[in-house]
Amino acid sequence: MAVVYEKPKSLSDAPLHYCPGCTHGIIHKLVAEVLDELKIEGKTVGVAPVGCAVMAYDYFTCDMVQAPHGRAPAVATGLKRALPDQVIFTYQGDGDLAAIGTAETVHAATRGENITIIFVNNAIYGMTGGQMAPTTLPGQVTQTTPYGRDIHTAGFPVRVCEMLSTLDGVAYAERVSVDCVPNIRKAKAAIKKAFTAQIEKKGFSIVEVVSSCPTNWGLTPTEALQWLRDNMLPYYPLGVYKDKTEEGVR
Amino acid sequence: MAERVLMKGNEAMAEAAIQAGCRHFFGYPITPQTEVSAYLSKRFPKIGGTYLQAESEVAAINMVLGAASAGVRAMTSSSSPGISLKSEGISYLAGSDLPCVILNVMRGGPGLGGIQPSQADYWQATRAPGHGDFQVLVFAPSTVQEMVDTIFRAFDKADEYRMPAMILADGMLGQMMEPVSFPEGKADTQKEKPWAANGHGFKRKQNVINSLYLNPAVLEQKVRERFERYAQIQKTEQMAEEFMMEDADFAVVAYGASARIAKSAVVAARAEGIKVGLVRPITLWPFPTDALQKAAAQVKGFLCVEMSMGQMIDDVKLAISCSRPVAFFGRTGGIIPTPGEVLGEIKKLAGGAK
Amino acid sequence: MATTNIILAGFGGQGILFAGKVIAYAGLMEGKEVSWLPSYGPEMRGGTANCSVCVSDEMVASPLVINPDILIAMNTPSFEKFIDALVPGGIAIVDSSLVDAKTDRTDIHLFQVPATQLANEKGLKGLANIILVGKMMKESGFVSLDGIYKGIDKSVPAKKAHLAVSNKQAVELGMSL
Numbered sequence: 001m002a003v004v005y006e007k008p009k010s011l012s013d014a015p016l017h018y019c020p021g022c023t024h025g026i027i028h029k030l031v032a033e034v035l036d037e038l039k040i041e042g043k044t045v046g047v048a049p050v051g052c053a054v055m056a057y058d059y060f061t062c063d064m065v066q067a068p069h070g071r072a073p074a075v076a077t078g079l080k081r082a083l084p085d086q087v088i089f090t091y092q093g094d095g096d097l098a099a100i101g102t103a104e105t106v107h108a109a110t111r112g113e114n115i116t117i118i119f120v121n122n123a124i125y126g127m128t129g130g131q132m133a134p135t136t137l138p139g140q141v142t143q144t145t146p147y148g149r150d151i152h153t154a155g156f157p158v159r160v161c162e163m164l165s166t167l168d169g170v171a172y173a174e175r176v177s178v179d180c181v182p183n184i185r186k187a188k189a190a191i192k193k194a195f196t197a198q199i200e201k202k203g204f205s206i207v208e209v210v211s212s213c214p215t216n217w218g219l220t221p222t223e224a225l226q227w228l229r230d231n232m233l234p235y236y237p238l239g240v241y242k243d244k245t246e247e248g249v250r
Numbered sequence: 251m252a253e254r255v256l257m258k259g260n261e262a263m264a265e266a267a268i269q270a271g272c273r274h275f276f277g278y279p280i281t282p283q284t285e286v287s288a289y290l291s292k293r294f295p296k297i298g299g300t301y302l303q304a305e306s307e308v309a310a311i312n313m314v315l316g317a318a319s320a321g322v323r324a325m326t327s328s329s330s331p332g333i334s335l336k337s338e339g340i341s342y343l344a345g346s347d348l349p350c351v352i353l354n355v356m357r358g359g360p361g362l363g364g365i366q367p368s369q370a371d372y373w374q375a376t377r378a379p380g381h382g383d384f385q386v387l388v389f390a391p392s393t394v395q396e397m398v399d400t401i402f403r404a405f406d407k408a409d410e411y412r413m414p415a416m417i418l419a420d421g422m423l424g425q426m427m428e429p430v431s432f433p434e435g436k437a438d439t440q441k442e443k444p445w446a447a448n449g450h451g452f453k454r455k456q457n458v459i460n461s462l463y464l465n466p467a468v469l470e471q472k473v474r475e476r477f478e479r480y481a482q483i484q485k486t487e488q489m490a491e492e493f494m495m496e497d498a499d500f501a502v503v504a505y506g507a508s509a510r511i512a513k514s515a516v517v518a519a520r521a522e523g524i525k526v527g528l529v530r531p532i533t534l535w536p537f538p539t540d541a542l543q544k545a546a547a548q549v550k551g552f553l554c555v556e557m558s559m560g561q562m563i564d565d566v567k568l569a570i571s572c573s574r575p576v577a578f579f580g581r582t583g584g585i586i587p588t589p590g591e592v593l594g595e596i597k598k599l600a601g602g603a604k
Numbered sequence: 605m606a607t608t609n610i611i612l613a614g615f616g617g618q619g620i621l622f623a624g625k626v627i628a629y630a631g632l633m634e635g636k637e638v639s640w641l642p643s644y645g646p647e648m649r650g651g652t653a654n655c656s657v658c659v660s661d662e663m664v665a666s667p668l669v670i671n672p673d674i675l676i677a678m679n680t681p682s683f684e685k686f687i688d689a690l691v692p693g694g695i696a697i698v699d700s701s702l703v704d705a706k707t708d709r710t711d712i713h714l715f716q717v718p719a720t721q722l723a724n725e726k727g728l729k730g731l732a733n734i735i736l737v738g739k740m741m742k743e744s745g746f747v748s749l750d751g752i753y754k755g756i757d758k759s760v761p762a763k764k765a766h767l768a769v770s771n772k773q774a775v776e777l778g779m780s781l
Contacts, residue, residue, distance in 0.1 A: 041452075042453075045319075045320070045448065057458045057460060062456065063450055065458075066458070066461065067315070067316075074304065074309040074312035074313050075313070075315050076316060077302070078274070079316040079319060079447070080316075081300040081313070082316070082320035082321070082322040083320045086449045103305050107309065254632060256629055282645075422667070422668070427639070427640040428640070428667075510668075511665075514666035515666075589670065
C-alpha cells in the first residue's frame with residue numbers, strides 16, 4: 001500500500017499537550033516537515049520560549065535549548081555565534097516575542113542575526129490562562145481586559161512584521177495564517193523560505209503565524225478560526241513585508 | 251614565566267580569558283568594567299572570536315546561555331547594577347547546568363549607587379545570584395596577577411562542575427595596574443562537552459538544555475543532585491591565603507581589594523608588636539570554612555573588614571560557629587577603608603581582648 | 605623594606621595618569637613590585653585626576669596611597685588636598701606655573717618647578733608632567749634614569765612611538781633643574 005502521509009521525522013512521538021483545536025500542532029508539524037525536507041534536523045538547534053510552546057523540546061527531535069521568557073532571540077544569537085554553520089531557530093508566542101522580549105527581538109533583527117524566528121500570534125497569553133497580549137485587538141475581551149482592550153489605557157496592538165520590516169538587518173518577514181488548508185500550504189512555503197534564507201546566510205528571517213486560541217478565546221475550534229478570519233486578519237494582513245532573500249542584508 | 255607587563259585588572263582578565271580559550275564574549279557597557287569589553291572588542295576580530303555588544307545586560311547573559319549551550323567557553327562582564335539584570339539568566343544557566351564565567355567589577359549600591367569600588371554584592375553573589383536553590387562558584391582575587399590566574403581556574407572549574415563561575419572583583423582591582431605574566435602552555439584546557447546542543451548530526455540522541463521540570467519530584471531530585479555536587483565542591487575547592495597567621499592571636503578576615511588594605515594594616519600592627527594575621531578568602535563560595543576554623547582554634551578574636559556594611563561577616567560567624575568574637579569594620583558607598591583605619595580597629599580588638 | 609609611595613594629582617588632560625604609569629613601569633623594569641591606582645569616573649573629563657603609585661622591594665599590599673613619600677601636584681586644589689598628607693621628610697614637586705603653593709610645613713622638601721612654562725618654551729608642549737617626573741628622579745633617585753627611559757618606551761603607545769624622544773628630553777630637562 002502506498003504511503004500517502006507520514007508524520008515528519010523531526011517530530012517526536014510524544015503526545016502534544018496543546019488544547020484541542022489549538023493551531024500550535026499544525027505549526028509544529030510545518031516546521032518539522034521543513035527540517036525534514038531541507039535535511040537539516042541533524043544540524044539544527046531550536047530554542048523553546050516561555051509560553052504554551054515551552055515544552056517544544058519534547059516535540060522537536062533536533063537539539064533544543066529552553067530560553068528564559070522573551071530571551072529566545074538572545075539565546076539563539078549566542079548559539080549562532082558559537083555555531084555559525086548550524087541552523088538556529090526560535091519558536092515564540094506573542095507575549096514572549098512582542099512584550100517581554102521586544103528588545104531581544106528588535107536587536108537580533110537589526111543586527112541581521114542569521115537566525116529564523118517562528119512567531120505564533122494568537123492575540124492572547126495562552127499558558128497563563130488568557131491575559132491581554134501585546135497583539136490583543138482593540139476591544140478584545142481577555143482575563144485582564146474584561147471590558148475589552150481599551151486603547152486609551154492599554155494602548156494599541158503591535159504589528160510585528162510591519163515594525164521589523166523597517167530594519168535593515170531583516171532579510172525576510174512574512175505573515176501567514178493556519179486557518180485553512182490553502183493558508184497552511186502558504187505558511188509552510190514561508191517557513192521553508194525562511195530556513196532556506198538562513199542556510200544561505202541572508203540574514204534575519206521571521207514568519208509570523210496568525211493563530212487561534214479556542215480555549216482562552218472561549219470559542220469552539222471552528223468558531224475560533226472564523227473569529228481569526230473576521231477579526232485578526234483585517235488587523236494583521238497576511239503577506240510578505242520584507243524580502244531580501246535574493247541579495248541578503250549585507 | 252613570560253615577561254611581566256603592567257596591565258589594568260580589567261584588561262588582564264580579558265587577556266586571560268582569551269588565553270583560556272574563550273572566544274565568545276557578550277557585554278553591555280557599564281563603569282567600572284568597561285576595559286574588559288574594550289579590550290575584547292579590539293582583540294577578538296583579529297583572532298576569530300565573537301565580541302558582541304548586546305542591547306542590555308539581560309540579552310548579554312542570555313547570549314552567554316546560548317553560546318554555553320553550544321558547548322563553547324563564554325563570558326560576560328558587568329558591574330553591580332548590571333549583575334542584578336543578569337540574575338535571571340544566571341539562574342537559568344545554573345538550572346540548566348551550564349558553565350560560563352561572569353565578571354562582576356563591583357561598585358557602590360543600591361540602585362544606581364555610585365561608580366567607585368565596593369564589595370556590597372557579596373550576599374548577591376553567594377546567597378542569591380538569582381531565584382531558586384542554587385550556587386555559583388565565586389572567586390575573589392586580590393591582585394591583578396591573581397585575577398589572571400583566577401580566570402583560568404574559573405573556566406576550568408565551571409566546565410568541571412557544569413555551573414556558572416563568578417569573579418567578584420571591584421573598581422579598584424579592575425582599574426589598577428600591576429605587573430602580570432601569563433602562564434605559558436596553560437591555555438585552553440577545554441574538555442569535550444557531550445551534553446552540548448550543537449546539532450546531533452544523527453550520531454547521538456537529542457540533547458536538550460533545559461531548566462523546566464513541571465513534576466515537583468523530578469525537580470527536587472534535580473536540585474538534590476546539584477547540591478550533592480555543591481557538597482563535593484565545598485570539600486575540595488575552598489581556597490584561602492593565610493598571612494602572618496603562624497603565631498597570630500588575632501585574625502583579620504578580608505577578601506579582594508579590602509584584603510590589600512588589611513594586609514598593610516596587619517604589617518603595621520606587627521611593627522607595633524600586635525600578633526595579628528590575615529585570613530583572605532579566595533573562594534567566597536565555597537567559603538573557606540576550613541581556614542577559618544583552623545584560625546578559630548588559635549586566635550582570640552576576628553576582625554572582618556569589608557567595603558560594605560557587613561556581609562561576609564555572616565559567613566565568618568557561621569564558619570566558626572560563633573566560637574570567637576567577630577568584630578567588623580567596613581566602609582561603603584565607594585569609599586575604600588584606609589590601612590590606618592583598619593590598624594585602629596586591630597588595636598581596639600587586641601586591646602579589648604587583653 | 606624599601607617602599608616609595610607616590611601621589612600624582614592635577615587636572616584631567618595634564619597626563620597625570622601617564623606620568624604615574626611611566627614611574628610604575630620604571631620600577632617594574634628595575635625588577636621591583638609596583639602598583640598604579642587611578643581615580644576614575646567623570647573627573648577624567650576635565651576635572652581633577654590623581655593616581656597612587658607604589659614602588660617596592662616587596663609585594664605591594666595596599667595600592668591606595670594615603671600618606672605619600674612623594675607628591676607631584678599640577679594644580680592648586682590637588683596641592684592643597686594632599687600637601688598635609690605628605691610624610692615628614694617627604695618630597696613635594698609642584699608645577700609653579702599653575703600652582704600657588706602655600707604651606708606652613710617645614711618638615712618637607714618643597715620643589716617649585718615652572719614646568720608648564722618651561723615645556724612651552726622648550727618645545728615640549730604637553731610634557732610638563734614628565735618634566736616633573738625628571739625633577740622627582742633627581743630629588744629622590746629611587747629609580748634609575750635607564751629605568752625611566754625604559755618606562756617611557758613601555759608607556760608610550762606603539763602608534764605614538766615618536767613621542768618617546770620628546771618624553772626623554774623632558775626627563776632630562778627636569779633632572780637639570
